[in-house]
Structure formats: structure tokens, C-alpha cells
Amino acid sequence: MTADATSAAAPVGWPDGKVAAAALTFDVDAESAVLSADPSSRTRMTVMSHQSYGPLTGVPRILSLLERHAIRATFFVPGYTAERYPSVVQGIADAGHEIAHHSYLHESTIGMDRDTEARMIDRGLEALDSVVGVRPLGYRAPMWELNYHTPSLLLDRGFEYDSSMMDCDLPYRLAESGQPDARDIVEIPVHWALDDWEQYAFVPGVTGSGLIESPDKVLAMWSRELDSFYLERCCFVLTNHPFLTGRPSRVQALERLVEKMESLEGLWVATLGEIAAHTRSLAPLPRHFPEPILPPASGPGERPVAGDGEGASR
Ligand SMILES: [Zn+2]
Numbered sequence: 001m002t003a004d005a006t007s008a009a010a011p012v013g014w015p016d017g018k019v020a021a022a023a024l025t026f027d028v029d030a031e032s033a034v035l036s037a038d039p040s041s042r043t044r045m046t047v048m049s050h051q052s053y054g055p056l057t058g059v060p061r062i063l064s065l066l067e068r069h070a071i072r073a074t075f076f077v078p079g080y081t082a083e084r085y086p087s088v089v090q091g092i093a094d095a096g097h098e099i100a101h102h103s104y105l106h107e108s109t110i111g112m113d114r115d116t117e118a119r120m121i122d123r124g125l126e127a128l129d130s131v132v133g134v135r136p137l138g139y140r141a142p143m144w145e146l147n148y149h150t151p152s153l154l155l156d157r158g159f160e161y162d163s164s165m166m167d168c169d170l171p172y173r174l175a176e177s178g179q180p181d182a183r184d185i186v187e188i189p190v191h192w193a194l195d196d197w198e199q200y201a202f203v204p205g206v207t208g209s210g211l212i213e214s215p216d217k218v219l220a221m222w223s224r225e226l227d228s229f230y231l232e233r234c235c236f237v238l239t240n241h242p243f244l245t246g247r248p249s250r251v252q253a254l255e256r257l258v259e260k261m262e263s264l265e266g267l268w269v270a271t272l273g274e275i276a277a278h279t280r281s282l283a284p285l286p287r288h289f290p291e292p293i294l295p296p297a298s299g300p301g302e303r304p305v306a307g308d309g310e311g312a313s314r
Pocket of ligand 1: 027029033102106142143
């Protein structure tokens, strides 16, 4: 049985009297996102070095921050990153953090067919298994781009949660279909406003952005978001990339945010795996997220009024 497709997710009761939840997540894209978007970028030594800053310099600094505050975080690692930086990824796991799946080469999944996506997920699983011996419970799609068939692929492989959707500020159970016997996976939603990419990413010829924001502005924005999530008893999920946030002033801003988290009484700071397990224990009704059905054209030769699938998502 699934909830009405148009119903909002149910409020979440947090464990042990906690009033809200927060998770720090790190997407260790390194070179993969750039290589996937433009394979020829591998010849650009400086661009590659900008991306390698993540595992080589950012990750150790972030691990130190997390250790100082005794926080366990969730690291989403593309298989390619694991193979290229095995000791770094092993170090993340050895520090007690959760290793989760983030594709193989940060492939664009927009319009990707089911079989191709299945092979991509399997290749990522094989890499994480062979390099760090981890079978991840969580998945995050590259650029947060899920396909309607993705939840089924994840369930086939034993994943317990995904963190790529944007329809809610709370975790919920996402049904793979509207069928009565549909399986479901826990979904822990995210949003662009809580992603460092929009704030700090500047790589000529790659991002096309002309902005590098001040860490002070970013801290103010994320602090405002944290206050609001806390007041509404929601689940604050911050997404950072070590090649961006790993730089000194940005890690220091992140530490101020962590201190703010610590000051909020009853805020549960947890990994996404812990939040997913808690959500499932509450047994809320799964929700199905159906693909919109386009209305018929209103006249001869006229296009439907809604998006036609070509660039409709952006
Ligand atoms: Zn990514």
C-alpha cells in the first residue's frame, strides 16, 4: 500500500527526544565530474590539480574538523575516485565515516537507459568493494539526477536509501512504482541551497560561473537554513565537495556552522545511513512519485502546455 501520490511526507519523530536532524555529506567527485563532462579535460593539468585538491588536501582537513567535533559524516564516493585515491578513501572509512555510492565516473544520468544505468551502478559497487571492501547502503545520483527507474535498480542491489530528491525537507519512503506490491527505498532529500557547488565552484571552461562567494556569506546563508530546518523539525542535509569546501577559509566557515549545530539543543547530527534506518523504523506509508502525464495538445499542431521532456527539468 502506498500513500496518495499528491500527499506530503509525514512528519518525522526524531529519536531520543531530538527535535530535528542534520547531516554533513561530502561528495568526493575529484576529477570524475570534470572528466565525465569533457574527457579531453584530462590533458589540462591545472584543472586536474584543482579537482585532486579534494582528496589530497581537502579530505584530510575535513577529517580533522570532524574528529575535533566527534561527528560522523557520509562521504559519497564515485568508483573512479576510489580507484585513483584508494588510501584516501580507506582513510575516510577507517575514521568511522559512512562510505556511500556516487556513480562510477560521475556520469550524466539524464536520459540514461535502465541497462546503462545498471552497469554504471554495478561498476561503482565493484570499485568500492575492491578498494575499501565496502557495500554501501546509500546512493546519490550524479548532479542529483534520478531517473524514474533508478529506485528499482537500487532496490535490486540492496540499497537502503537514496539522497537525490527535492520534494520535501524530511526523509520518507519512496515507492518504486504505484503498484500495490511495490518495494520502497528511504529517500533523504537535498537542495541546491545547501550545496557548496553553487557558492564556490569556478573552473574556467567547466562551470562557466564567474562567482566565488565569500565564506562569510555562505556561512550566513547556511546558518539561516539550519535555524529554519531546526524550527520546523526537519532534516538539514548539507552537501560539500572536498575540492571546494576543503580550502582553509571554507573549512573554517564550516566549523562555525558545526559549532552552531552543537549549540542547538536537541539537534540530532547523524549519518544519512542512521537517518535512513530511523526513518524505516517509523514505518511511514511509502509514497510513489509518478512521472507527470502531459495533457493533450489543445488544438491542431499545438504543443502540449507542459514541458515536453526537452530541457524541461532546468
Ligand atoms: Zn557529485
